[in-house]
Amino acid sequence: MSATETPWSGHLTPRHWPVPEGVKPFQQGQLKSSGIEVDCYQYGGVLVAVAHADLLRLEFLSVKLGEDELETNLLGFGATAGYTWTSLYLEPDLYKGRSPEELTFEFLAIEDDDEDDDE
Known part of the structure; x- marks a missing residue:
């Protein structure tokens, strides 16, 4: 998360973004089912996937190295300004x-079916 300066002097407010500034994606791809672009970031043992779409939720279904599925722990998920993200810890x-x-990653992208109902 980074910070942005607010109108009152000296006070910083966090900007909701799950990746520290300066961290570049190590993988970029598209979800097979929808073609939505996803960027994957790593810093330390934290993996973050950011989808370039307003989704209800994005989840890691699996993380594999070759044929072996690796054990992970969910850290969190969220959405901000046209992006949806999920994060986990991988030793x-x-x-x-x-x-x-x-x-290699497998994702579940859940789209908001109610989006059109508001119109």
């Missing part, structure tokens, strides 16, 4: 000596 020792680019 870095589980893929020690390997690049995070070798990880």
Whole structure:
């Protein structure tokens, strides 16, 4: 999360973004079912996937290294300004000596069916 300066001097308010400034995505792709773009970030043991869409929710279904599914822990999820994100903890020792680019992900994207009902 980064901070933005507010109108009153000296006070900083967090901007809701799940990736620290300066962290670049290590993988980029599209969801097979919808074509929505997803960027994957890693810092320490934290993995964050950011979908370029207003979804109800985005979830990691699996994280694999080759054929092996790796154990993970959900950290959180949310949405902000046209993006939906999910984050989890992955012990870095589980893929020690390997690049995070070798990880493969399966996602569940839940779209908001009620969006059109408001019109």
